[in-house]
Every structure is written in C-alpha cells, then in structure tokens.
Amino acid sequence: MRGATVLRAGTLTTVQDFGRPGYRHLGVSSSGPMDQRSYRLANLVVGNAAGAAALEMTLVGPALLWHQSVCLAFSGAEMRVVVRLPGGLECETGIGSPVLVPAGSVTDFGEAVRGCRGYLAVRGGFGGAMVMGSRSGQLRSGFPGYCGRQLQRGDELELCDERGVGGECGDEFVQSEWFVRVADMPPGGSQPQVLRCLPGRHLDLLDAASRDRFWAGPFALSAECDRMGYRLTGAELSLASAVQIRSEAVVPGTLQLSPDGRLLLLMADCAATGGYPRVGHVISADLPVAGQLRPGDCVRFELVTMELAQRAVKEQERGLALVRLGLRRE
Amino acid sequence: MSEQHSEMHCRPAAELLGDAAVLLRWEGAADDFLERLIPAVQRRIQGLCWRGVMDVVPGFESLTVCFDPRQCSGRELAALLERQAASCEPVSDEDRLEYRISVRFSREDSPDLEEVAGLAGLSVRGCIELLADCCFRVRMIGFAPGFPYLGGLPDSLRVPRLATPRRSVPAGSFAIAAGQAGFYPQSSPGGWRLLGRTERTLFDPLRAPPGLLRAGDLVRIEPCGPLGVKGQSVSGAGRP
Numbered sequence: 001m002r003g004a005t006v007l008r009a010g011t012l013t014t015v016q017d018f019g020r021p022g023y024r025h026l027g028v029s030s031s032g033p034m035d036q037r038s039y040r041l042a043n044l045v046v047g048n049a050a051g052a053a054a055l056e057m058t059l060v061g062p063a064l065l066w067h068q069s070v071c072l073a074f075s076g077a078e079m080r081v082v083v084r085l086p087g088g089l090e091c092e093t094g095i096g097s098p099v100l101v102p103a104g105s106v107t108d109f110g111e112a113v114r115g116c117r118g119y120l121a122v123r124g125g126f127g128g129a130m131v132m133g134s135r136s137g138q139l140r141s142g143f144p145g146y147c148g149r150q151l152q153r154g155d156e157l158e159l160c161d162e163r164g165v166g167g168e169c170g171d172e173f174v175q176s177e178w179f180v181r182v183a184d185m186p187p188g189g190s191q192p193q194v195l196r197c198l199p200g201r202h203l204d205l206l207d208a209a210s211r212d213r214f215w216a217g218p219f220a221l222s223a224e225c226d227r228m229g230y231r232l233t234g235a236e237l238s239l240a241s242a243v244q245i246r247s248e249a250v251v252p253g254t255l256q257l258s259p260d261g262r263l264l265l266l267m268a269d270c271a272a273t274g275g276y277p278r279v280g281h282v283i284s285a286d287l288p289v290a291g292q293l294r295p296g297d298c299v300r301f302e303l304v305t306m307e308l309a310q311r312a313v314k315e316q317e318r319g320l321a322l323v324r325l326g327l328r329r330e
Numbered sequence: 331m332s333e334q335h336s337e338m339h340c341r342p343a344a345e346l347l348g349d350a351a352v353l354l355r356w357e358g359a360a361d362d363f364l365e366r367l368i369p370a371v372q373r374r375i376q377g378l379c380w381r382g383v384m385d386v387v388p389g390f391e392s393l394t395v396c397f398d399p400r401q402c403s404g405r406e407l408a409a410l411l412e413r414q415a416a417s418c419e420p421v422s423d424e425d426r427l428e429y430r431i432s433v434r435f436s437r438e439d440s441p442d443l444e445e446v447a448g449l450a451g452l453s454v455r456g457c458i459e460l461l462a463d464c465c466f467r468v469r470m471i472g473f474a475p476g477f478p479y480l481g482g483l484p485d486s487l488r489v490p491r492l493a494t495p496r497r498s499v500p501a502g503s504f505a506i507a508a509g510q511a512g513f514y515p516q517s518s519p520g521g522w523r524l525l526g527r528t529e530r531t532l533f534d535p536l537r538a539p540p541g542l543l544r545a546g547d548l549v550r551i552e553p554c555g556p557l558g559v560k561g562q563s564v565s566g567a568g569r570p
Contacts, residue, residue, distance in 0.1 A: 021384035024396060025372065026533070026541040027471040030385070131535040141475050141516065143535055198348050247472055247479065249387040249394030251351045272387060273472030281348025284399045306404070309349040313399045 002067045003126065003159035009152050010062035010109065014137035014227075015126055015145035016119075017053040023132050024249065024272040031136040031143075034117050034227060034268050034291030037183050037316065038076035042121035044323050045073035045098050045180055052125030052160070053135040055151075057118040059294065061109020062151060068159065069102045069169035071123035075182050077115030077292060082108045085173055097179035102171040115185035115292040123169075127158035138269055140228065180323055185292050192218040192298040195286050198309060200255060200278035202243060210237040214279060217300035219263060225295050227269040232299070236261035243277060250274040253282040253290075255301075267291065285312035340367075342393075342415055344408035352404045353394040354411055361390075365467045365481060366420030368393050369546030374418055375411065383407075388470045388545040390479070421546050428548040431513075433461075433504045433526040435558035442492075442523035443557070446506065450486045458553050460484060461525070466511055466549040476515035476533025476541045480549060483511050495521030502528045504551065526551075526558065 006013075016039065019032025033039035033056055043052050055062070061079050074081055075096055083091045086104035093099050101107060112118060128135055129144040137145020146155055186193040206214060219234035238261055249272060250256070256264040256276040265282065266274075267290070280301060282290055293299065304312075340363075342354040354371075356364055368388045375386045375395060382401030387394040393415075397407060435443065435458055447457035466480035473479075483506060491507040496519060499505070503514040505522035514520055515533035528551075532542045543549065553559075 021396070023475075023540070024385035024387045025471060025545070026539070027473060027475045027477050028540070030396075132540060141535075198346065200347075201345055246390040247470065248355075248389035248392045249347070249351065249353060249396070249472075251347055251394075251396055253348050253350070271473060272385075273389065273470065278347070283348060284350050306346065306349060310399060310403060313349065317400050 001127070001159045003070070003122070003157040004064040004066045006062055006151050006153055006155040006157065007065055007106065008063040009150065009155070010057050011060045012058035013062050013151040014056050014139070015053050015128060015135050016056045016137065017125075017135045018051040019136045019268065020132045020134035027272050028132065028141070029138060029269050029272060030252070031134065031138045031227075031269050033119065035076055035119070035183075035288040036291075037288040037320070038117070038292075039119045039121075040320055041096065041180060041182060041323065042073045042075035042119040043125075044320070044327060045075070045096060046071050046121050046123040047327065048121060048123060048125055052121065053128070054122070054126065055120040057109055057120060059116060060111045061118055061120075063106055063108040064157070065104075065106050066101055067103055069100065069171050070159070071098055071100050071169050072107065073098050073121050074109075074118060075121075076118040077112035077185060079112050079118045080110035082110070083173065084108065091173060091175065093175055094179055096182045098176050100169050100172065100174040102169075102173055105173070112294075114188060116294040117292060122159060125160045127160045140269065183288065186289060186297055188294070188297055190298055192300040193289060193293060194302050195290055195299050196283045196304045196309070196312070197255070197280040197301040198283060198306060199303065200280040202239065202257070202277035203279045205239045205241070205243060205277065206279060207238055207240040210235075210239075213237060215301060215303065218298040219300075220298050221293050221295050223295050225293075227267055229264055229266045229270050230293065231258075232263040232265060234263075237263065237279070239277060245275050245277060247273045247275040250278070251281075253284065253287055254278055255280040255282065265290065283309040283312060285309065285316050342412065344412060346404045346408070347394065349399045349404060351394055351396045352408045352411065353389075353392050354408070354415060355392045357391060359391065361481060363420065364391055365469055365546065366422075367418065369544070370418045370421045371415045372545060374414055378414070380410075390469050426546055426548050428550065429543065430550050430552050431528050431530050432554050433528050433551045433558065434555035435526045435553055436555040437557075439503075439527035439555060440525055440557060443525050446487065446489055446523050446525060449489050452486070454557060457487075458558055460487065461551055462553050464511075464550070466551070468543045468545050468547040468549060470545050471541060471543065474514070474516060474518055475535070476543070478512055478532070478543045478549070480511040483509055485509075489523060491521040492523060495519055499524060500527060502530070502532070504528060526553070526555070
C-alpha cells in the first residue's frame with residue numbers, strides 16, 4: 001500500500017526492523033536498530049507487532065508527505081516534529097505519543113537536539129522488500145531498507161496493509177493526550193556517558209598504564225562513526241606484548257583495540273568476524289544508549305559483573321513489558 | 331603425541347563475549363582436526379534450535395554462539411555447549427561437499443599473480459599449477475557476506491598482505507594473504523593479493539541459503555582464461 005513520498009531525506013534515514021539474526025556464520029551482520037529500546041517503544045505506541053519496520057532517522061530527520069491517513073509514533077532522539085495539515089495548519093507533536101495524521105499531511109523532522117537517532121513507527125509498519133527475513137537496511141552490503149540504500153528525495157515508502165491501516169485512522173488530525181516516557185538520551189558534549197562493560201579477553205594484556213587510562217577515560221566519538229561502529233579518540237592504549245589473533249566472531253558491543261592504539265566500539269552493522277584484540281564488551285542493556293551517541297560525545301567505561309549485566313537487561317525488558325501490558329486492548 | 335596430550339587439546343575453553351555471546355576455543359589443537367570438528371559442532375548446535383540461540387559462528391579455532399541475554403545465560407550455555415562439543419565426531423570425508431570453482435587467470439583478473447609467483451620463486455604457470463593442485467578447506471566465513479577463509483595453501487605461497495589495501499577489489503576475485511586464500515563475493519576494499527577471478531556467485535542474498543560455501547566444505551579451483559588454459563605444462567591434468 002502506498003504510504004509516503006520522501007520530500008527531504010534527512011542526513012541518513014534507513015528502514016529498520018528487528019534485523020537478520022541467524023546469518024552471522026555466512027558473514028552477514030545482524031543489523032537492526034541502533035537503539036532497540038526506542039525502536040520497540042515507537043512500535044508499541046502504535047500497536048504494532050514486535051519487529052514491524054520503522055524508520056531510523058539520524059541527526060536530521062526527513063520530511064514525508066503521507067498519501068494515507070496514518071497513525072504514527074516517534075521515539076528516541078529529541079527532534080522537533082512538525083505536522084503540516086492539508087489545510088496549511090501547522091502543529092507540533094511530541095515524543096512517545098501516538099498521533100493520527102490525515103492523508104495529504106507532511107511530517108517534518110528537524111535536527112536532533114539530544115541523542116542521535118529518532119525512530120518513526122507507523123501503524124501496520126513500513127513495507128518493502130525483505131532479504132534473509134528482514135527489511136533492515138545494511139548499506140555496506142546493499143541489503144534492503146529501501147533498495148539497499150539510505151532514503152533519497154522522491155522515494156516512495158510503502159506500508160504493510162495487513163490491518164487496513166488507513167480505514168481506522170479517519171481524516172482528522174488527532175494528537176493523544178497521553179505519552180510514554182522515552183529513555184534518557186546521553187548528556188552530550190564533554191559530559192561523559194557511562195557505558196557499563198564486561199572484561200574482554202585481552203584486557204589483562206594491556207600494559208598497566210593503558211589499563212588505568214582505559215578505566216579513567218573519557219573517550220570521545222570521532223567523526224568516523226557509523227552503524228558499523230565508532231572509532232574513539234582519547235588516550236592511546238597499548239598491549240604489554242604483541243598478540244597474534246586468528247579471526248573469530250565479534251558482536252555488537254565489542255571494544256576492539258586497533259593497531260594505532262585507538263578503541264573501536266562495534267555496533268549493529270559490524271562484521272561477523274574480526275581479528276583485533278578485544279579489551280571489553282559493552283553490556284546489552286547499554287547498547288541502546290550507545291546507539292544514541294553522536295560524534296564528539298564522550299564516554300567512560302565502568303566495569304560491572306555478569307550478574308549486574310543480566311539484571312540490567314531484564315529490568316529494561318520489564319519496563320517495555322509494562323508498557324505493552326498497559327497498552328493492551330481487550 | 332600421547333593419548334593424554336591429544337585429549338587435552340580436544341577440550342575447549344569457554345570465553346564470554348559480553349552478556350550475549352559465548353565462544354569456545356580449542357587452542358593449540360591441530361588445524362586438520364579443528365577444520366572437521368568445528369563444523370560438526372556448529373551443525374549439531376544449529377540443529378538443536380535452543381531457545382534464545384540466534385547465531386552459531388565457526389572460526390579457525392573457535393565456535394561462537396550469539397544468544398538473547400533475556401532468554402539465556404552465557405555460563406549455562408557454555409556448559410551445555412562443552413557437553414555437546416565433547417560428544418561430537420569430526421565431519422567425515424563423505425560429509426564434506428567439494429566445490430570446483432572455475433577461476434580465470436588473465437592480465438586484468440590477476441594483477442598480483444606475477445609478484446606472488448616471484449616471491450614464491452615460481453613461474454606464473456608454475457604458480458597456477460600449484461594452486462590447481464590445492465585442496466582448499468573452508469575454515470570460516472567472515473569479513474563480508476559470503477567471504478570464505480580457505481585453509482590448505484602451500485607454505486611457499488605464504489605472502490604478506492598488501493602494504494596499502496586497494497580501495498576496491500572486483501567481485502569474484504580469488505586472493506591470498508598471510509597463508510590463507512579467499513574469494514571476494516562482492517566488490518569491496520581489500521588488502522589481499524589478487525590472483526584470479528571467478529564468475530561464480532558466492533553470495534546471493536535472495537538465494538536460500540544465500541551463501542554457496544559453508545565451513546567444512548572443500549574447494550578446488552579450475553584455472554581458465556589466457557594465463558590459466560591447460561597447456562602442455564599446466565596441470566588440471568592428473569585430476570578427474
């Protein structure tokens with residue numbers, strides 16, 4: 001079903017769903033949203049099944065002209081969202097709250113003031129081609145999202161029409177009075193975001209001074225940051241003695257030490273395997289906030305136990321489960 | 331090698347890669363044992379379809395299992411994996427698929443062939459002959475979708491990576507570096523030395539399964555093209 005025309009693409013806008021787990025042994029990264037939590041929240045607010053495709057909008061969002069009346073929700077980075085109705089009226093709309101937008105409206109997403117990535121969910125979910133069970137855009141390999149690339153001006157976005165989305169939305173602009181509290185964004189600037197971390201295999205091979213520097217931080221995200229990973233600047237780290245590593249699996253959250261002594265934090269689109277020393281692993285519960293970091297933001301690493309990591313991810317899940325429970329219609 | 335010694339090497343050590351992956355490593359075990367054992371363990375674990383297990387990724391001397399930390403604990407999974415691995419028999423020769431992949435050797439497709447042959451003290455022809463006689467083993471897929479790391483390269487062809495990687499390597503390139511061979515399934519940057527090129531599609535996201543090769547498979551290359559045609563002295567001969 002015809003959904004929206006892209007009037008302005010934004011800095012980097014891709015289609016993301018849950019990603020494509022189950023293909024790493026073929027060298028395929030799992031992809032999916034950089035901030036899973038905000039993505040899932042946006043889908044919950046419009047009543048979508050888990051895994052419905054949404055838009056991930058990076059730093060500056062797109063402007064979209066809707067051809068159907070739709071129910072939308074927006075979550076993640078703080079972006080100004082303006083809805084221009086067919087009659088010319090402009091309304092600003094908030095985060096974490098469902099909104100009914102009549103056909104012919106334009107939703108215009110501004111610049112992120114805090115955080116990096118906003119998520120736009122539409123009731124029914126975005127449509128389009130799937131490969132290996134997923135619509136997630138993986139730009140390096142050219143898998144869908146939208147024709148295997150980021151959105152461009154003039155692109156036509158499809159909707160899944162399993163639910164007869166258009167019919168139930170009416171043709172009036174309706175903004176709900178309730179909202180779901182969205183996750184905190186990183187503080188930004190020189191104030192470091194703490195990322196909790198489990199030790200990596202080669203942490204103990206750092207020389208003593210490097211180990212101190214690693215825990216002291218802070219490290220800043222360089223300009224070389226994308227969905228594959230973040231190159232960090234800050235103190236250089238070195239190993240007490242060189243190690244020979246044969247390529248083996250790496251996962252999002254892995255902190256690699258590149259040969260120039262800089263840290264590399266792997267993210268959603270990271271390759272399936274790597275051969276650099278691993279000094280740590282950011283815990284799963286902190287990957288969503290890591291996905292909201294922008295170039296220039298600072299991070300510090302904090303060592304935690306496995307027990308704490310497991311508790312943290314379960315707590316996060318309970319938070320989302322509560323939202324799902326509260327929104328369930330009988 | 332004593333019985334005790336080899337047994338010790340068969341028992342992997344578990345390493346937790348954060349809270350969502352666990353890696354089993356058979357450190358120091360012989361390559362010709364691991365290239366049969368690891369795919370067997372991989373297939374066993376994939377077949378078990380444990381709840382919360384998402385990916386089972388073979389490495390040269392490791393097997394990594396990625397899981398949903400809301401559904402599994404790494405330590406418990408490690409114990410289960412070790413138990414499964416201990417009862418796995420290495421893949422037998424009958425269970426290994428052998429692929430014959432036609433590789434074109436020509437001036438355009440083989441930019442590094444002459445230098446590699448020189449480094450190995452071989453003629454270009456001799457180098458191609460040597461490659462045609464290799465039985466490569468797929469050790470793992472990584473770096474990019476469908477990129478096979480192939481073991482079984484003769485020591486004489488052990489050459490370092492390029493000092494400056496190419497910005498773009500053509501899709502299908504057959505390349506070697508650091509004692510390994512591989513194919514670039516898609517055009518990508520790359521630092522390996524390009525010896526030839528195949529027309530075979532090694533990875534097609536719309537095919538099921540999308541990858542042609544999997545860990546544990548055998549690969550032989552069949553030279554073709556102006557430098558690779560079977561002449562009086564180029565083998566390909568001696569094989570069916």
